[in-house]
Amino acid sequence: MSILLAVFLATGARAQPPTFSLTLEQAEIAARAHSQELKAAAEQSAAAKDAAGAQFASLFPRLSLDGFYQYQAVLPQLALFPNQTPLAFGAQHERSIGPSLSWTLWDEGALYKSWKSQQAAATSQDDRTRLTELQTVLSARLAYAQAQLAREQVRLLGDSVALADAQYADVARRRGAGAASRIDELSSHQEDLQRRADFFEAQAGLASALRSLFQIVGMGDGLDLMRPVDARSGSLPAGLPVPTLRVALDALARMPPSLAAVEAAAPSAQHPGVLIYQRQAESARLAAQGTSAADWPLIQLNGAIDYEYPNGPQLVYVTQKTIGLTASVPLFEMRQTARLSSRQQHLATAAERERDLAAEELARDWDKARAALASLRDEQVVDDRAAAEAAELAHLVYLSYKAGRSTYLDVQTYDLAALTTKVSAAKTRAQTLIQLATLAELGAKE
Secondary structure, three states: OOOOEEOOOOOOOOOOOOEEEOOHHHHHHHHHHHOHHHHHHHHHHHHHHHHHHHHHHOOOOEEEEEEEEEEOOOOOEEOOOOOOOOEEOOOOEEEEEEEEEEEEEEOOOHHHHHHHHHHHHHHHHHHHHHHHHHHHHHHHHHHHHHHHHHHHHHHHHHHHHHHHHHHHHHHHHHHHOOOOOHHHHHHHHHHHHHHHHHHHHHHHHHHHHHHHHHHHHOOOOOOOOOOEEEOOOOOOOOOOOOOOEEEEOOOOOOOOHHHOOHHHOOOOOOOHHHHHHHHHHHHHHHHHHHHHHHHOOEEEEEEEEEEEEOEOOEOOOEEEEEEEEEEEOOOOOOOHHHHHHHHHHHHHHHHHHHHHHHHHHHHHHHHHHHHHHHHHHHHHHHHHHHHHHHHHHHHHHHHHHHOOOOOHHHHHHHHHHHHHHHHHHHHHHHHHHHHHHHHHHHOOOO
């Protein structure tokens, strides 16, 4: 990934502010790499896989090396005949060492079902990690769209300040020539001041949007966000503070490749937000089956080879080989196993209900987002036409004012209308990108 952060020097004595450049695709990659929540989810997923692997190991024989040492201060003694010195049994220092093996031969599938339950739980955690990734990318896309809109508003208001400056200078000249009144001059100046105030407010909005974006993508260290401007803008009108940062983002009208085909998709049962609960239900049902297996006999094989001392009453080393089977079956436990199994069944049913609810909410949110997107596309057509006509109308009204056929109040009214329609068109484009990002998250699959 290449994040472009370059410093451009002006041809004059004063250096231009640094330019920060970031595309949506770069923001998505950076958000994935920076997200602490996603990293934590990945660690939890790895832990769940380790738990499943540990459970799988219980299906195989266990081989261990066992050792034993014991010191006896008093040994048992036995006199076989009267007046005979008693014979000691054993030795004061007893020890043994050797390998031992244990293996569950039969448990009605308890260990196997427990392993499969852990596998399903690990898969559920993978789905949770995938869902966290989708939410991280969605957050980056939404923050990026807000930054795009804020940058566009700064550009539009910068152009509006330049227009208000030019009109104020023109009105001042006309008043000097006796063609405009003091009221017109003051009204024009008030319009200029208001546009400057709006520009400062828009700059603060852009700085806030950039801070939110930088927090998600892990960038922005060392950048001065006090006075950001659009990188496409030229020199600012006189009287505006020198910008501290030039911001280059994707144009609002650009369709990101990652969002181009989202409208053709549809919500699916394979969405991670649904699969999480599906896997949890599978895990709980398998756990219930594994628990209920405790009602059946348990048979285990045990074997050992020990090199030990002493050999009973003989104080010699001996190699002892043993093998045996142990079997157990519960006779009375006050329905403990049945209740534990029933608990897992209830948890499985609860997870299935949550799965169904998640699927319903997914379908509902998908329909809402598609309906909103369709409305925004229609609104965009109207906004674009309204913005073009409002700009032309404002220009014609100003020419009419200069010809003496309109008042300066008309000029102010139509200038404000032109600015409002441009901002409205920009907001509609940003909302369109937001709905596309929402559809991309809702339509994602495993």
